[in-house]
Amino acid sequence: MPGLDRIDLELLAALADDPRITIVALAESLGLSRNTIQARMTRLEQTGVFLSYERSFSTDVIGFPLQAFVSIGVRQTELPRIISELARIPEIVQAHGLSGSVDLLARVACRDARHLFDTDARILSIEGVERTETSLAMGEVIPFRVAGLIGLARREP
Numbered sequence: 001m002p003g004l005d006r007i008d009l010e011l012l013a014a015l016a017d018d019p020r021i022t023i024v025a026l027a028e029s030l031g032l033s034r035n036t037i038q039a040r041m042t043r044l045e046q047t048g049v050f051l052s053y054e055r056s057f058s059t060d061v062i063g064f065p066l067q068a069f070v071s072i073g074v075r076q077t078e079l080p081r082i083i084s085e086l087a088r089i090p091e092i093v094q095a096h097g098l099s100g101s102v103d104l105l106a107r108v109a110c111r112d113a114r115h116l117f118d119t120d121a122r123i124l125s126i127e128g129v130e131r132t133e134t135s136l137a138m139g140e141v142i143p144f145r146v147a148g149l150i151g152l153a154r155r156e157p
Helices: 006-017 023-030 034-046 076-086 113-124 147-155
Strands: 066-074 092-097 104-110 129-136
Touching (some): 006 023, 023 034, 076 092, 076 104, 113 129
Antiparallel strands (some): 092 104
């Protein structure tokens, strides 16, 4: 991924402050032309800077108030297939590969404790999954954020 220049970082900072800001408003706030902003947005998108355009919202409002993190141990040689099968479980809203004693960490959303129990059973039924450990999320105390990192990058040479 190419390095980001000062204008890229200013653009990302503006987007972090207001994710719904329009191209025209970005151009005005940064003192650049709409075409320049559009070209930079296209380049940033093509280089993988933007992770997703999916709107984030609470799973509570669609009937899945119970959040949990499932640590998953797997047979490493079967990891690609296992990940593919996990991706087909709709209750898994996010997953990460980890180093250390846990291979994967999945964030799940469920209706209630019974639904969580059944979801864990489906994860365990995947060939190559050796163990799981489930921890209930009591509440998000620091949401995902990048504005602070953008601020650091803007200050560093």
